[in-house]
Amino acid sequence: MNLIENIKEALRSVKTNLLRTVLTGTIIAIGITSLVGMLTAIDAIKAQIEDSFSGLGANNFDVRSRGFSGGRSVQGGRIEKSYPNIKYKEALEFKTDYLKTGNATVFTSVSGAVEIKRGSKKTNPNVRVTGVDDLYLNIKGIKIEEGRNFSATEIQYGNNVCVVGVDVVKSLFDNEENPLNQQVSFFGNRYTIIGVLETQGSVGGGPSADRAIFIPVENASRLDRRGSFRYTITASSSSPVSLEYDMGQATGMMRKIRQDRVGEEDSFEVTKSQTVGESLEEVAGYLRIGGFTIGFVTLVGASIGLMNIMLVSVTERTREIGIRKALGATPLRIRQQFLIEAITICIIGGIFGVILGIGIGNIVANSIGPGGFLIPWVWIMVSFMICIFVGLASGYIPAFKASKLDPIESLRYE
Structure with missing residues (x-):
């Protein structure tokens, strides 16, 4: 058998x-x-x-100043070398070069504790003001509920316009009031509201876009009187498969812009934006x-x-x-x-x-x-x-x- x-x-x-x-x-x-x-x-x-x-970082990576998350670290008993922050012009030059490969946005945090005023009303001094360009909201996956995004002209000339979160609107406007084309004041300047964001909520305990105001990055650069702002570039790759390759390309571009010498370490950081994934x-x-x-x-x-x-x-x-x-x-x-x-x-x-x-x-x-x-x-x-x-x-x-x-x-x- x-x-x-x-x-x-x-x-x-x-x-x-x-x-x-x-x-x-x-x-x-x-x-x-x-x-x-x-x-x-x-x-x-x-x-x-x-x-x-996918728009919240699965295909994105950041190019930012070295030591962005804290002070100088100590390695092997020696203090790590410090490098100057990425300047606004360097960030714009990188964006122009990278646009041949994919989308990129330049932004900077102006302040995280700003008081916004409108007439006799004002918010708590906890509003985050960020300077962005016209691609920021799309790359970061933030949608506009009312109004519109920044135009190329407004970004180029740094007009006094802003896009605001819903918490700011609730603090400064009554329920029946339309916030579009209304003016608010902060940093001693008047800004016209052109858009209101959808309710975002807070992911992972991070800062929420509901309590934020976005202004043109060119306008934000004028507020940088001491040259202390840190400018960050978020670049978008075509797919997760080509992410590592595009990060390598971006590193080469920024090294050329920053004039890093051969054999020297990068004077900036290139990190993945994959916390959600x-x-x-x-x-x-x-x-x-x-x-x-x-x-x-x-x-x-x-x-x-x-x-x-x-x-x-x-x-x-x-x-x-x-x-x-x-x-x-x-x-x-x-x-x-x-x-x-x-x-x-x-x-x-x-x-x-x-x-x-x-x-x-x-x-x-x-x-x-x-x-x-x-x-x-x-x-x-x-x-x-x-x-x-x-x-x-x-x-x-x-x-x-x-x-x-x-x-x-x-x-x-x-």
């Missing part, structure tokens, strides 16, 4: 005991469905969120662990049920096993027969479980938000490996028991 005959016999046994096979395969299918379904839904939802947040990946990782754990526990229960059914099958087929041994079947072939039968049942259940899991996972993901159809090939392969493992684990004890039966005693069994 060779391996091919064992496989044929296992398939005949599965076909003969169809109801038992269906019930056992259903148990396996439910476990695989829960595993593949949850992991498919998690990956599909993650892909949708990444696509929605990294946080999302971390959360998705925890969800995958949870989904995998739930599916695995379900499969453990299914394997116990399968083992019980295989033990019953061995008892029912004791006489058949005795006949096979009398005809020359070795214990190895008897073990193979029952193991192949268990694995076959698991794979049949696994196939239906994968199909149901992919369908349910994509339905759940698309019910939350519109998206494409995701086929998780990695999880499909993992599921079939788990099916084979479950078949081996649950079929080994019954197969071992069958292989140890005495052929004479088996032939006497009724």
Whole structure:
């Protein structure tokens, strides 16, 4: 009795005991469905969120002054060399060069504690004023609810116009008042409101655009009387795949502009803007662990049920096993027969479980938000490996028991 005959016999046994096979395969299918379904839904939802947040830094990187996040650090007992901040003209020159590769925006933080006035009304001194260009809102994924963005002329000449957040509007205007084309005052100058931002909220505890005012970066540069403003460039790559290449190109451009010598370290920093993507990946990782754990526990229960059914099958087929041994079947072939039968049942259940899991996972993901159809090939392969493992684990004890039966005693069994 060779391996091919064992496989044929296992398939005949599965076909003969169809109801038992269906019930056992259903148990396996439910476990695989829960595993593949949850992991498919998690990956599909993650892909949708990444696509929605692509404008919030997934394809962006920053070029900024060295030591932007703090003072000079100490390395190896020596204080790290300090470099001058990126100047406004250098930032504009970089933007002009990089526009041949992709989009880039120049901005600077004027102050984070400004009091905005309008007549007798005023805000708390906690409004953030930022100098930006006409591409800033688009690259940062900030949308305008009323009014418009800055025009190229306003950016070029630094007109006294501004785009404000909703918290500023609530503090200075009544509900029925239209803030557009109205004037507010700060830094001793009057600015005309040309746009109001959508409600943004605060992500990760960071500063919210709801309590912010944006002015043309050229206008902000005139307020830099001491030359202490830090100008930052956020550049956008065409895709995450080309992000590293574009960062290298940007480094070369800025080194040329800053006249960094060959062999010297960069006098600036080029960093990825992927905080949202990294946080999302971390959360998705925890969800995958949870989904995998739930599916695995379900499969453990299914394997116990399968083992019980295989033990019953061995008892029912004791006489058949005795006949096979009398005809020359070795214990190895008897073990193979029952193991192949268990694995076959698991794979049949696994196939239906994968199909149901992919369908349910994509339905759940698309019910939350519109998206494409995701086929998780990695999880499909993992599921079939788990099916084979479950078949081996649950079929080994019954197969071992069958292989140890005495052929004479088996032939006497009724």
